[in-house]
Structure formats: structure tokens, C-alpha cells
Amino acid sequence: MKRLVRVGRGFLPVLILLFIVYPVLELTYGSICVLTVGTITVSCPLGFLQTSLASHGLILGLLIPASAIVVATILLGRLFCGWICPAGPIMQRFGNVHMFRSPVITRLRAVSSDDKTRAVLLLSVLAASVLLRYPVFCLVCPVGIIYRNAISLARYGSIGIDLLFIPMLIFLEGSLTPWCSHICPLGALLSIFSRKNPIVPAVNKARCTSCSICEKVCKMKVTLLSGRNLENCSKCLDCSLQCPTKAIEWKKRAQA
Amino acid sequence: MKRRDFLRLFGVGLVTFSFFDILPRVFRGRPLVRPPGSRVEDLFNAVCVRCVRCVQICPTSVIAMATLGDGFKELGTPKIDPARGSCERIHGRCAEQARCAQVCPTGAILDVQKENVKLGSTVINTGKCIAWQGGPCLTCYEVCPVIGAITLFDESRPLFNENICVGCGRCAYACPAEPKALTLTSKGERRT
Amino acid sequence: MDQGQPEEEKSKRSTVSRRTFLKLLIAGAAAVGGIMSLDFLYPKPTNPELRTVTPTTAKVTASTFSTTPSSKGASVVVVRGSASVKPAVLVERALESLGGVEKIVPSGASIFVKPNVGFYDKEAATDPRVVVAVVNCLKRALPSQIVAGESSVRGNDTEYALQVTGMRSIVGETGVEVRDLRKDQAVNVSIPKGKAMSSVNVFKTVRDSSFIVDMPRLKRHSATTITISLKNMMGTVPDSEKGRFHQVNLNQCIADLNSVLRPSLVIIDATNVMTKRGPTGGTMVELNTVIASLDPVAADIVAAEELFKAEGVTDPAASAGRVEHIQMAAELGVGVADRSKIEIVEVKIS
Numbered sequence: 015m016k017r018l019v020r021v022g023r024g025f026l027p028v029l030i031l032l033f034i035v036y037p038v039l040e041l042t043y044g045s046i047c048v049l050t051v052g053t054i055t056v057s058c059p060l061g062f063l064q065t066s067l068a069s070h071g072l073i074l075g076l077l078i079p080a081s082a083i084v085v086a087t088i089l090l091g092r093l094f095c096g097w098i099c100p101a102g103p104i105m106q107r108f109g110n111v112h113m114f115r116s117p118v119i120t121r122l123r124a125v126s127s128d129d130k131t132r133a134v135l136l137l138s139v140l141a142a143s144v145l146l147r148y149p150v151f152c153l154v155c156p157v158g159i160i161y162r163n164a165i166s167l168a169r170y171g172s173i174g175i176d177l178l179f180i181p182m183l184i185f186l187e188g189s190l191t192p193w194c195s196h197i198c199p200l201g202a203l204l205s206i207f208s209r210k211n212p213i214v215p216a217v218n219k220a221r222c223t224s225c226s227i228c229e230k231v232c233k234m235k236v237t238l239l240s241g242r243n244l245e246n247c248s249k250c251l252d253c254s255l256q257c258p259t260k261a262i263e264w265k266k267r268a269q270a
Numbered sequence: 271m272k273r274r275d276f277l278r279l280f281g282v283g284l285v286t287f288s289f290f291d292i293l294p295r296v297f298r299g300r301p302l303v304r305p306p307g308s309r310v311e312d313l314f315n316a317v318c319v320r321c322v323r324c325v326q327i328c329p330t331s332v333i334a335m336a337t338l339g340d341g342f343k344e345l346g347t348p349k350i351d352p353a354r355g356s357c358e359r360i361h362g363r364c365a366e367q368a369r370c371a372q373v374c375p376t377g378a379i380l381d382v383q384k385e386n387v388k389l390g391s392t393v394i395n396t397g398k399c400i401a402w403q404g405g406p407c408l409t410c411y412e413v414c415p416v417i418g419a420i421t422l423f424d425e426s427r428p429l430f431n432e433n434i435c436v437g438c439g440r441c442a443y444a445c446p447a448e449p450k451a452l453t454l455t456s457k458g459e460r461r462t
Numbered sequence: 463m464d465q466g467q468p469e470e471e472k473s474k475r476s477t478v479s480r481r482t483f484l485k486l487l488i489a490g491a492a493a494v495g496g497i498m499s500l501d502f503l504y505p506k507p508t509n510p511e512l513r514t515v516t517p518t519t520a521k522v523t524a525s526t527f528s529t530t531p532s533s534k535g536a537s538v539v540v541v542r543g544s545a546s547v548k549p550a551v552l553v554e555r556a557l558e559s560l561g562g563v564e565k566i567v568p569s570g571a572s573i574f575v576k577p578n579v580g581f582y583d584k585e586a587a588t589d590p591r592v593v594v595a596v597v598n599c600l601k602r603a604l605p606s607q608i609v610a611g612e613s614s615v616r617g618n619d620t621e622y623a624l625q626v627t628g629m630r631s632i633v634g635e636t637g638v639e640v641r642d643l644r645k646d647q648a649v650n651v652s653i654p655k656g657k658a659m660s661s662v663n664v665f666k667t668v669r670d671s672s673f674i675v676d677m678p679r680l681k682r683h684s685a686t687t688i689t690i691s692l693k694n695m696m697g698t699v700p701d702s703e704k705g706r707f708h709q710v711n712l713n714q715c716i717a718d719l720n721s722v723l724r725p726s727l728v729i730i731d732a733t734n735v736m737t738k739r740g741p742t743g744g745t746m747v748e749l750n751t752v753i754a755s756l757d758p759v760a761a762d763i764v765a766a767e768e769l770f771k772a773e774g775v776t777d778p779a780a781s782a783g784r785v786e787h788i789q790m791a792a793e794l795g796v797g798v799a800d801r802s803k804i805e806i807v808e809v810k811i812s
Contacts, residue, residue, distance in 0.1 A: 041322070042327070042375075043326070043373075044321060044322075044323045045321050045322050045323070045326075047319055047320060047321040047322075048319065048321040048323060048375045057319070057375065058319075061321075062319075064319075065316065065317050065318075065376055066320050068315075068316035068317070069313060069316040069317045073317065073376045073377070075374075075375045075376050076319070076375055076376055079375070123401055130278070131278060131282065134278060134282050134283075135282055135286070138282055138283050138286040138287075139286065139354060141283070142286050142287060142290050142291075145287075146287075146290055146291050146294075147315070147316045147320060148315045148316050148343050149310060149316070149318075149320070150286070150290040152320045153290070153342070153343075153345055153346070158320060158346065162320065162322055162335060162346055165322055165325070165326065166335055169326070170331070170334075170354075173336045173493065173494065174335070174337050174338065174345075175337065176337075176338055176345055176346070177494050178491060178494060181487050181491070182488060184487075185487075189333040214273075215305065222324065234362075251459075255440075329619070329622075330619070344772040355617070356617050357645035361582060362582055362618075362619075362622065363619070363622055398472065400709060402706055405708070405709075405711070405712070406685050406708075406711070406713055406786075407685055407708040407709075407712060408684040408685040409615075409616070409685070409708060411684045412615065412683075412684055412685070412741055412742070413615055413616070413617055413618070413686075413744075415582075417743050422684070439668065440617050443616070443617045444616040444617040446616070446704065446706075446707075446708040446709055447708075447709065448705075448709065
């Protein structure tokens with residue numbers, strides 16, 4: 015079961031990528047940034063915000079597609095991060111590679127390892143979009159870069175140098191703090207909406223031995239034992255699968 | 271607000287802005303030729319969400335993704351590349367309706383009437399042109415869908431009228447000279 | 463968050479060591495750079511219709527299957543009909559006057575029909591009804607197969623051109639396959655008598671056929687003065703070759719090409735001819751005429767004269783005689799260009 019989920023989670027983003035890049039039976043159209051499945055179109059909410067702000071207006075064409083993703087996040091949390099995002103596996107695999115050891119970096123790392131930096135980063139991206147008049151994050155977004163280059167490679171046999179942004183971002187996160195949970199502005203935005211999402215992992219206090227394995231394996235740095243940062247949860251199931259006493263249950267959030 | 275937070279805010283902001291503002295000024299490419307009906311350049315870069323749907327739908331594959339060499343701000347946005355094809359909005363598969371405009375979700379590309387379509391205009395380098403060097407070639411004249419955009423000097427050499435030319439790129443694509451004698455520029459383009 | 467944990471534990475937890483990461487990074491950058499440099503060194507045309515087809519190495523001389531030109535002279539049939547006469551009638555009379563399709567076409571022949579569908583414009587293309595009429599006649603000779611095909615002007619999508627001119631649907635109704643030659647394989651054919659080229663890449667379908675029926679529309683042409691049966695054969699070569707023709711010497715290359723892919727039967731659609739300007743954008747004149755011959759050079763000379771006559775040129779025969787690629791083809795023995803040696807059979811149908 016563990017292996018099945020692991021393998022599934024490893025392959026699903028790749029399968030989705032291939033399905034979108036080579037539209038089979040023309041069921042999907044577009045890249046992941048604005049995706050049409052049948053008659054339904056969904057789009058990245060960060061893209062909607064950035065383009066609206068950059069144009070000093072409202073991009074009506076993306077309003078409903080972006081809202082669809084927002085609603086999905088309110089209900090399912092950061093499921094995208096766990097099962098669909100192709101950048102997740104890459105950023106996580108190289109996370110915690112400490113590139114430098116210096117007091118400045120250590121200090122920066124400490125500073126960047128809390129939620130406030132993530133919020134500041136998201137606000138900076140939005141402010142930059144307004145002031146510089148283009149969607150700044152779309153330029154370096156690893157999801158966008160991976161999908162654009164995959165489409166370019168599949169259809170036209172060429173790739174772009176923007177792929178090198180990804181190792182740059184890995185370098186950044188390796189020195190400072192994990193990408194998915196602490197840097198990614200899209201993740202930050204989704205976290206805002208997933209705060210009250212109803213399906214969360216809960217610790218069964220009777221079985222728990224406080225071994226902290228769940229916190230160690232969690233890619234999204236959810237501190238399960240104290241019940242904080244649950245909005246980051248990407249439903250990857252690792253904590254419940256790894257718990258030695260099977261003390262973690264997936265249940266509806268208890269009514270406050 | 272604690273001083274620490276303020277410094278953090280300032281630091282992150284500074285890094286973000288320098289990366290996304292200075293670098294585009296340093297890495298700035300030539301003006302790109304955009305799909306027909308595109309918004310004015312500043313608005314285009316602001317509104318285009320780099321979803322590449324137009325690149326996928328274009329029947330001639332003339333719409334390409336701009337690379338880093340085309341500019342930092344422009345990276346990932348669509349551009350017209352006559353090395354790959356030509357725009358058939360005036361004549362051909364998109365004559366009824368521009369497919370790129372149809373699929374653009376943000377309105378970076380708008381569907382305009384055929385009469386108002388002008389992507390740019392073509393410029394000739396007579397030194398590279400087979401006809402101007404004496405050979406029997408008038409491929410550009412043959413394939414041009416707009417009468418008057420190309421006229422003949424001495425019934426054998428092409429002359430380009432940048433006012434009538436709509437910048438579809440057919441001539442630039444078909445030009446058999448190596449290297450090509452024709453370049454599509456954004457001069458005279460009509461944006462929305 | 464992680465602040466409480468000591469450094470070593472974090473290093474132990476890290477899934478990849480720093481050294482490995484750096485190695486992977488360098489490898490990745492090298493891979494990206496490598497793939498991108500390939501793009502620079504071998505820029506690929508991305509329109510699939512225009513991808514350069516790799517020719518096979520087999521060299522085949524393909525000039526033996528056609529009827530060899532007679533040094534004595536040639537016969538050209540000109541069938542003129544009044545406005546009410548249908549194209550099928552014109553075609554039938556033309557083939558009758560040439561001796562009948564059963565005599566012209568060897569039974570069991572593998573026929574390739576070459577209409578002119580270079581552009582998206584209906585008036586620039588051979589009238590599909592004329593092509594249908596020819597195909598229906600050809601069937602009577604009991605060929606082993608009939609295939610029609612075309613490779614449009616560089617930059618135009620052949621499939622779309624076949625659709626929009628009606629060639630695909632109308633000719634498709636006869637049961638004959640209408641092929642987009644760009645999807646075909648290209649093969650190399652040597653040109654023993656070639657003056658500008660020693661060999662040329664042509665589409666396999668054409669080389670493998672044993673009988674070529676060349677069906678151009680009579681039109682003016684900006685670069686070659688007129689485009690008739692000899693020029694029409696350019697649609698049997700891939701785009702890269704079309705480009706080469708222009709670079710080397712267009713007129714001589716047309717002549718060279720026809721010396722190895724000599725059409726066995728030429729039926730020129732002169733129902734509506736393009737005057738003053740071509741191959742697109744000219745003034746259409748209704749002549750309701752079909753010109754047919756077993757000699758492409760003679761057919762072109764006669765047809766060119768007809769075109770100039772329709773334009774009101776003072777000396778149409780002299781103008782026709784000045785067309786370079788026709789003279790060059792005659793020099794290579796593709797056919798007879800000398801007006802005095804051409805017998806013209808005129809048929810009028812009212």
C-alpha cells in the first residue's frame with residue numbers, strides 16, 4: 015500500500031504532464047497554466063492575480079477558471095502540490111542541500127524559516143506585478159517552465175535556457191528553506207484558501223508515542239503533533255503511511 | 271512592526287525588484303512581431319499569462335514561444351517567427367477567424383477584422399536576394415496574398431511597399447535564398 | 463520550525479549530498495546546453511509538411527517509362543467549346559483526337575495524375591471537373607492504379623489547398639486517391655542530361671509510376687513568364703529542391719527535371735486562363751478550351767500562344783518562342799518547340 019501510494023505519487027505528475035503535452039483524444043487543451051478539460055477551463059489563481067494587477071484591471075477571462083481552483087483548494091487543500099505539481103518532486107528531492115555554511119546564511123535561513131517570509135514574498139510578487147507591469151512570477155515559476163519546455167520539446171524539438179531557472183531556485187531553497195512550504199508564492203496563495211479545508215490528518219492521542227516520524231517525513235513541514243501549519247498539507251499520505259503505530263487518521267476537521 | 275520584520279520585508283523586496291526589474295532592462299531583445307490583434311506591447315506583456323495556448327493552436331506553427339534572448343519580460347510570450355511558417359489570418363486557414371485570438375484566455379490577443387490586421391512589414395536585403403542578383407526568382411511575389419505589397423522593378427526584381435504589406439511572413443518563409451533575403455519586422459504594426 | 467534541530471541531523475535527513483547536487487547541476491546544465499546547441503546547429507523546420515525528407519540512396523533513371531519524343535514532330539490537339547459545353551465533353555474529344563485513351567495509355571500502367579494545386583485560390587488551381595473527366599477516361603484504359611498528387615508552393619499547406627480548391631472532395635468521388643506528396647518519401651533520381659543538376663530528389667509516388675498525366679492550368683507566371691505543363695512538374699519535388707531550383711537556375715532546373723520525369727500525356731486546363739499576372743491575382747478569361755498532347759514542350763508552346771492571344775499581345779507566337787524554360791527543355795530533347803514541326807489539330811464544339 016505504502017509503495018503503491020509512493021509510486022503513484024511519483025508517476026501521477028509525469029502522467030498528467032504527458033497527458034497535457036500530448037493531448038490524447040483531444041480531451042485536454044492548453045498548458046497547466048490555463049487548462050481546458052472538455053468544456054471546463056481552470057487556471058492558476060496566481061496567474062489571474064498577477065495579470066490583473068499588472069494590467070491595473072481585472073482579467074475577466076480568468077476570473078471563473080481561477081475561482082474554480084480556489085474552490086477546489088478550499089475543499090481539498092493543497093492537493094495540487096502533492097499530486098499534480100511537477101516541480102514538487104524536484105524541489106523536494108534537492109531540498110535541504112546546504113550549499114554554504116556561513117553565519118549570514120545561517121541567519122537568513124533562520125529568518126526565512128517561518129511563515130512571515132512566505133507572506134512577504136507573495137506580497138512582493140504581487141507588488142512587483144503592479145509596479146513592473148508584468149506577471150513576474152510566471153517568468154520563474156518552475157511549473158510553468160517545466161510545462162512550457164515540455165510542450166516546446168514535444169512539438170518543436172527545442173527547449174529554452176529558462177530551464178536553468180529551476181536549478182537557481184533549488185540553489186535558493188537549498189541555502190535557505192524548503193520551497194514548497196516556505197517559498198513558493200503559489201503555495202502561499204493556496205495555503206490562504208486551504209486554511210479551513212475539511213480533510214486533514216489527525217493524531218489519535220491514544221496510539222501516538224510522540225516519535226515525531228510524521229513530522230520528519232512530512233514534505234510540507236506540517237507540525238502534526240502540535241496541529242499547526244495544517245494549511246500546508248498536500249494530502250500526500252506519507253505521515254499516515256509511515257506512522258509506526260498507525261496513529262494518524264484522515265478525518266473531517268473537528269468543528270471548532 | 272519589529273525592526274527585524276521591517277528589514278526582512280525590505281530585503282526581500284529589494285531582491286525581488288532588482289531581479290525582476292533590472293534584469294529585464296539588461297536583457298532586452300529587438301521588438302518582437304506579435305500575433306495579429308495583439309495588445310500594445312506594455313499591455314501585452316502585462317496581460318499575457320504565458321499559457322502557450324496560441325502557440326499550440328496555430329495551424330502554421332508560425333507562433334513561437336519567445337526565448338530569453340528575446341527579452342526577460344517577453345520570455346514565454348508568443349511571437350511570430352517566419353522561419354517556421356506564415357500567418358494565415360489574411361488568407362488561408364484563419365481567414366474566417368484568428369484561432370490564436372479565439373483561444374487566448376486573457377485577451378492579450380484580440381480578434382480584429384481582416385482589414386485591420388497588420389503584424390508588421392517585410393524588409394528586403396537586396397544583396398542576398400536571388401532576383402536582385404540577376405537570377406530568375408520571384409517566389410515572394412508569387413506567394414504574397416496582398417496585391418500591391420510587392421511590385422516588380424523591371425518585371426524581374428521585387429520592391430516592397432511597407433504600407434500595403436500586412437506582415438504575414440509568407441514571403442519571408444518561402445524565400446529560397448540562403449541566407450534568407452527577407453526579414454519580417456514589427457514596423458507599422460497595428461496593435462489593439 | 464527547524465530552528466531547534468542541530469546541523470548534523472539536518473544533513474543526515476537531506477536526501478542528496480552537496481557534491482551529488484553540484485554534479486547533477488553541472489550535468490543538467492550541460493544537457494540543456496547540449497540540446498540547445500543542437501537546435502542552433504541543425505535548425506529544424508517545424509511545420510511538419512515542410513520537414514526536409516531524407517532521400518534514399520537508390521539512384522534510378524526514370525526516363526524509360528514515358529513515350530519518347532519524336533524527332534519528326536509533335537501533334538497538339540486544341541479543343542474549343544462554346545460556353546455551354548461541359549469540361550467532360552472537351553476532354554473526351556481531346557483524347558479521341560490524340561488517338562483514344564486505350565492507345566495512349568498502356569493497360570496495367572501505374573498512372574500518376576498531376577493537377578496544379580499550388581495555392582489556396584480556386585482560380586489558380588486546375589479545375590477539378592477537368593481532372594475528374596480525365597480520370598474517368600483513364601479508367602477505360604484499365605490501368606493498375608491511378609493516384610493524383612501535389613506538393614504546393616512553399617509555405618502553403620497542401621492538404622488545406624486540396625480541400626479549399628475542392629480537389630480533394632471532387633476528385634475523391636471518383637475513387638482515386640488524392641495524395642499530399644509532402645507526406646511522401648523523397649528519392650534521388652539522376653539526371654544524365656542535366657545541365658544545372660546532376661540529380662534531383664523527387665517524391666517516390668511519382669518516380670514509381672509508369673505513366674504521368676500532367677494537368678496544369680494555363681496561367682501567367684511572374685518568374686517564368688507562363689506556367690504550364692513543364693513548370694507544373696515542380697510540384698513533384700520536395701520544398702528543399704524547389705528552393706534549390708531558384709538558387710541554381712530556375713528555368714534550366716525545370717528543363718532538367720522534365721528530362722527525367724517526362725510527362726507521358728499532357729492535358730492543359732484552358733477553360734479559364736489567368737492573364738496579365740500570375741500564378742495568382744491575374745485576370746481570368748473564359749476560353750472553355752482544353753489543349754492536349756503527348757509532347758509537353760509542344761503543348762506548352764501552343765498553350766502559351768493561346769494565352770498571349772487571349773491577352774491581345776501583338777505577336778503571340780514570337781512571345782511563346784521566347785519563354786526560356788520551354789526552349790531549354792527542347793534542347794534537352796524533352797520535346798519539340800519548333801512551331802513549324804508541330805501539327806495543331808483544332809476541334810470546335812458548339
